[in-house]
Structures are given as C-alpha cells and as structure tokens.
Amino acid sequence: MILTVTLGSGVAVAGKSDYLMPDAVPAPKDNQTTVERVQLGKALFFDPRLSSSNWISCATCHNPALGWSDGLATALGHEMHKLARATPTILNTGFNKFQFWDGRARTLEEQAVGPIQAAGEMNQDMGELIGELNIIDGYKVLFEAAYPGEGISEETIGKALAAFQRTVVTTESTFDLWAKGDEGAISPSAKRGFELFEGKGRCVICHSGFNFTDDGFHNLGLKEDVPDMGRYNIRKVAVLRGAFKTPTLRDVTLTAPYMHNGMYNTLEEVVDHYDRGGDVKEHLSPNMEPLGLTQQERADLVAFMESLDSIEPLSTTIPHLPQ
Numbered sequence: 043m044i045l046t047v048t049l050g051s052g053v054a055v056a057g058k059s060d061y062l063m064p065d066a067v068p069a070p071k072d073n074q075t076t077v078e079r080v081q082l083g084k085a086l087f088f089d090p091r092l093s094s095s096n097w098i099s100c101a102t103c104h105n106p107a108l109g110w111s112d113g114l115a116t117a118l119g120h121e122m123h124k125l126a127r128a129t130p131t132i133l134n135t136g137f138n139k140f141q142f143w144d145g146r147a148r149t150l151e152e153q154a155v156g157p158i159q160a161a162g163e164m165n166q167d168m169g170e171l172i173g174e175l176n177i178i179d180g181y182k183v184l185f186e187a188a189y190p191g192e193g194i195s196e197e198t199i200g201k202a203l204a205a206f207q208r209t210v211v212t213t214e215s216t217f218d219l220w221a222k223g224d225e226g227a228i229s230p231s232a233k234r235g236f237e238l239f240e241g242k243g244r245c246v247i248c249h250s251g252f253n254f255t256d257d258g259f260h261n262l263g264l265k266e267d268v269p270d271m272g273r274y275n276i277r278k279v280a281v282l283r284g285a286f287k288t289p290t291l292r293d294v295t296l297t298a299p300y301m302h303n304g305m306y307n308t309l310e311e312v313v314d315h316y317d318r319g320g321d322v323k324e325h326l327s328p329n330m331e332p333l334g335l336t337q338q339e340r341a342d343l344v345a346f347m348e349s350l351d352s353i354e355p356l357s358t359t360i361p362h363l364p365q
C-alpha cells in the first residue's frame with residue numbers, strides 16, 4: 043500500500059464519529075493499490091499522449107494546482123470544445139459509489155477509459171492508443187511491473203488510472219481536529235456553522251458522512267438556460283429529473299466554481315441559493331425549502347465549510363513521462 047498521508051481518521055468525540063475519514067481508500071480485489079500501479083497510473087494521468095492531439099492529459103482538466111479541477115465553469119476539451127458540465131475534483135473520488143455528476147459509471151476502473159475516447163474530451167481511439175503505448179519502452183516496463191503478464195490493454199490502462207486516483211485524497215482538516223476533541227481548532231463561527239449544517243440549514247440530509255455526501259442524486263432547482271436532465275438520462279425515474287450527485291465538501295474552497303454547471307463562483311452564492319430554497323420549483327427536491335438564515339448564519343455556514351479544508355493539501359510532483 044502506498045497511502046502515507048494523514049487522512050483525518052482517528053477517534054471522534056461523541057456525536058462526531060460519522061465525520062472522521064476511514065484509514066484508507068477501499069480498492070477492488072483485482073486492483074489493490076500497489077506502488078507500481080500508482081506509479082504507472084500517475085504517468086498516464088499526466089501524459090498528454092493519451093489524447094489524439096497529444097495536448098490534453100487528464101491533469102489538463104483535473105489540475106492538482108486547481109484542487110484537481112480546472113477553475114472553469116464548464117470544462118474545455120478537444121480543440122477547445124466547451125463541455126456542458128463542470129469538471130469535478132477527483133479528490134476523494136475513490137470513496138464514491140458513483141462516478142460523474144449523473145453517476146453513469148460505477149467504478150473508477152470503468153470511468154477512466156471514458157474521457158480518453160470521448161470526442162469532446164481527449165478524442166482518442168483506444169486501439170491506436172494501445173499501439174502508441176506499446177512502442178514506448180518506458181511504458182512496457184511500467185505495465186509489466188504493475189500488471190505482470192496482463193499487457194497494455196483498455197483494462198490495464200483503466201485499472202492503473204484508478205489506482206492512482208485512489209491516492210488523490212483530502213488530508214486532515216481543522217474540522218477533523220475539532221471532531222477529535224481539540225476545542226480550539228476551529229473558530230466559534232465555524233462551530234455555529236456546523237450546528238446550522240446539521241440543524242436549521244438541513245445540509246446534512248444530503249452532505250452526510252465523512253466525505254460529506256450521501257452518494258445520492260438531487261434536484262436543487264438551479265436556473266439553467268438549457269436544462270440538463272442529469273441522473274434522469276441514466277435512470278428514467280421522474281424524481282431524478284435534473285438531479286445531480288451530491289459532491290464532497292472537503293477541500294471545497296479549492297474547487298470553485300460550484301455546481302454541475304459551474305454557475306456559482308463563491309460559497310456565499312451557494313449558501314444564498316439554499317437560503318432561497320432553490321429557484322426553479324419544477325422537480326425540486328422535497329428537501330429544498332427556504333431557510334430564513336440571517337447574515338451571520340450564512341457567514342457561519344461558510345466558515346464551517348472552510349474548516350473542512352486540508353491543513354496541508356496533498357502535494358504531488360509531476361512525473362517524468364516514460365520514453
């Protein structure tokens with residue numbers, strides 16, 4: 043195993059045990075997180091040769107310097123094609139039960155090979171990519187070390203990218219320290235914000251548990267010029283119209299703009315949205331209602347969310363690309 047970062051796990055004080063991180067990120071039996079797999083996956087993640095233009099890597103959009111996202115409202119892909127949705131962070135994505143805003147992939151292994159082939163993203167032909175990787179000696183060595191005897195295939199590319207992404211995690215936050223009993227770790231405002239988060243603000247209904255998500259899909263009544271049906275495109279259940287996956291709130295200050303369409307630039311704007319109880323009432327989640335928050339309470343909620351930031355965000359070095 044390779045994870046040596048302090049995730050923020052430990053023993054919580056009463057009432058806060060739901061919120062502490064587990065010790066490690068789970069991995070499937072046939073793709074345990076080994077040093078060799080992570081090394082290979084990291085090289086692939088940062089390698090623009092994965093795209094047909096040889097200009098776009100996964101890290102172009104999931105940039106470690108921008109909270110493993112891109113700082114844009116919606117992503118820019120192949121030939122600057124503007125995508126319809128915002129790039130989510132890949133921090134803690136190893137804990138997700140669903141991948142993508144609409145949950146259309148279940149596992150990271152399955153997810154990883156999607157963007158490589160998507161016309162609007164990396165626009166790559168998988169057969170060609172496998173051919174190209176096979177003539178790079180450095181990759182042959184890395185694949186053999188990571189997946190002995192399995193060769194370079196769509197499957198091993200997906201597995202390696204997944205293994206690397208399981209190491210991209212948030213680290214201990216001041217909130218975690220407080221949840222473990224250090225009373226002075228967060229401000230009085232952040233403490234009041236936590237109370238609102240669980241109480242009057244009703245945030246915890248959806249942002250529950252250590253990763254602050256229920257792995258569920260909800261329609262928050264966002265105003266959109268072209269309505270995106272979200273989860274409904276995948277499962278034709280009426281309540282899923284315009285519903286999107288609840289994102290994590292850890293390291294959330296690093297990943298603005300917010301929401302699946304990047305429509306809000308600040309956490310204050312997000313809190314105002316909830317305070318209004320959403321804007322579009324059609325198909326709105328029954329858990330969205332006007333909150334009647336005071337100015338101070340809104341600031342407190344933001345202070346609480348800021349306390350979820352990693353004290354020392356995961357640092358990463360850009361790898362030398364295999365030759």
Ligand code: HEC
Nearest residue numbers: 099100103117118119127128129130141142143154157163
């Ligand atoms: C052009 C920009 C772009 C590139 C390149 C890109 N992504 Fe993404 N990524 C996105 C966008 C946008 C989404 C959300 C799409 C959606 O939900 O419909 C996404 C979603 C994801 C998710 C789901 C995260 C979650 O919590 O739901 C993962 C994981 C991910 N990408 C990994 C990768 C990997 C691995 C690569 C390289 C093989 C990659 N991405 C390349 C823009 C990009």
Ligand code: HEC
Nearest residue numbers: 243244245248260286287288289300301302312316327329
């Ligand atoms: C009904 C479930 C639900 C409730 C209640 C809820 N959220 Fe959310 N939250 C979501 C979903 C789903 C999204 C993504 C929605 C989208 O993009 O369409 C989201 C997005 C966010 C985001 C943006 C994160 C990002 O990375 O884009 C923040 C911040 C946030 N919520 C904070 C809060 C706060 C604070 C509260 C309480 C005042 C709250 N949420 C209540 C489900 C909920």
